[in-house]
Amino acid sequence: MLGMILRTVIIGFGIWLAAYLVPGVSANSTEALIWAAIALGLINAFVRPLLVLLTLPFTLLTLGLFLLILNAGMLNLASWFVDGFEVVGFWSAVFGAIVISIASGLCSSFIGPRGRYEVLVARRRG
Numbered sequence: 001m002l003g004m005i006l007r008t009v010i011i012g013f014g015i016w017l018a019a020y021l022v023p024g025v026s027a028n029s030t031e032a033l034i035w036a037a038i039a040l041g042l043i044n045a046f047v048r049p050l051l052v053l054l055t056l057p058f059t060l061l062t063l064g065l066f067l068l069i070l071n072a073g074m075l076n077l078a079s080w081f082v083d084g085f086e087v088v089g090f091w092s093a094v095f096g097a098i099v100i101s102i103a104s105g106l107c108s109s110f111i112g113p114r115g116r117y118e119v120l121v122a123r124r125r126g
Contacts, residue, residue, distance in 0.1 A: 006111060007041065007108065007111070008037050008038060008041050009037070010104050010107040010108055011037040011041050011100070011104055012033055012034060012036070013107060014099065014100035014101075014102075014103035014104045014107075015027060015033055015036050015085075015100060016033055017100070017103050018096040018097075018100050018103075019033075021099055022092055022095045023092065024087060024088040024089050024091070024092025024093075024096070025075075025087050025088075026086050027085050027086075028085070028086075031084070032083065032084030032085045033085070035082045035085070036078055036079070036082045039085075040074065040075065040078040040100075043074050043077055043078055047074065047077070048074055052067070052070065055070060068094055068098065069094070071094075071097035071101060072090065072093035072094040072096070072097045073093070074097070075087055075093050075096055075097045075100070076093050
């Protein structure tokens, strides 16, 4: 449960960063940001795997670049469901998805599979 909440907060941070950096991506309130994070998390959990499977030939043909378009579509779908969260235009969705993916990846690298904060420490033996 804690891991799911933490990942939702991380997605919310990624959406906030995308709204700050990318013109065309906006969240009007904190409530809209929270609902957008929840919607994007649910869409990525349930809809995205099916679409990745269905578009696998395009993904292989484009050497994985089609996943950027798929991520942009998922961001647009989340904006369609949430009032106060808006993504205007294809390129705004693509760059917003890139920012969210980078922010989520960096933040999630510190979180283990059980939702706990993890840091690997390497010690030299003298």
